[in-house]
Amino acid sequence: MPTATYDKIATTTLSSANATITFSSIAASWTDLRLVFVVSSTSTATNFQVQFNSDTAANYSSTYLNGNGTAASSGKNTSATNIQFTDVTATSTTVPQMYTMDIFSYAGSTYKTALGTSSQDYNGSGSSASIVGLWRSTSAITSITLKTSGAPTFSIGTTATLYGILKA
Secondary structure (H helix, E strand, O other), rough: OOEEEEEEEEEEEEOOEEOOOOOOOOOOOOEEEEEEEEOEOOOOOOOOEEEEOOOOOOOOEEEEEEOOOOOOEEEEEEEEEEEEEEOOOOOOOOOOOEEEEEEEOOOOOOOOEEEEEEOOOOOOOOOEEEEEEEOOOOOOOEEEEEEOOOOOOEEEEEEEEEEEEEEO
């Protein structure tokens, strides 16, 4: 089995609150991509969204599973305008949360699939979630935009890093 090689493509750390973070001009040099972002928000009612290549059409679908130690939930979004970390948990204005998204065969000529996770701990009362997303496009992914829903924004200090994975 080949060994995977991770290359850091870019990192962004916000010095002011912002509603979007974009990685652009992504080369087709790797097999897969991994996005890691550690965020807090200016509001506790924020959903995070991911769009590829500035595509705002209803070309996305996702299914999620969430658990918080007391209850579990699941759901799906079809014909959406982005892949959402939706109904996963309320965000925090003070406690950073970690999100990851693996994007498979991002430069290939088939529909793009992604696997996302979120984790947060509020002194033992946090939650974790998994989400599977689909972008119904055969275009290579050359840009990724992270967005917040509505008026809230990513807080100062939010960090997002994009990695290229070779021979995954």
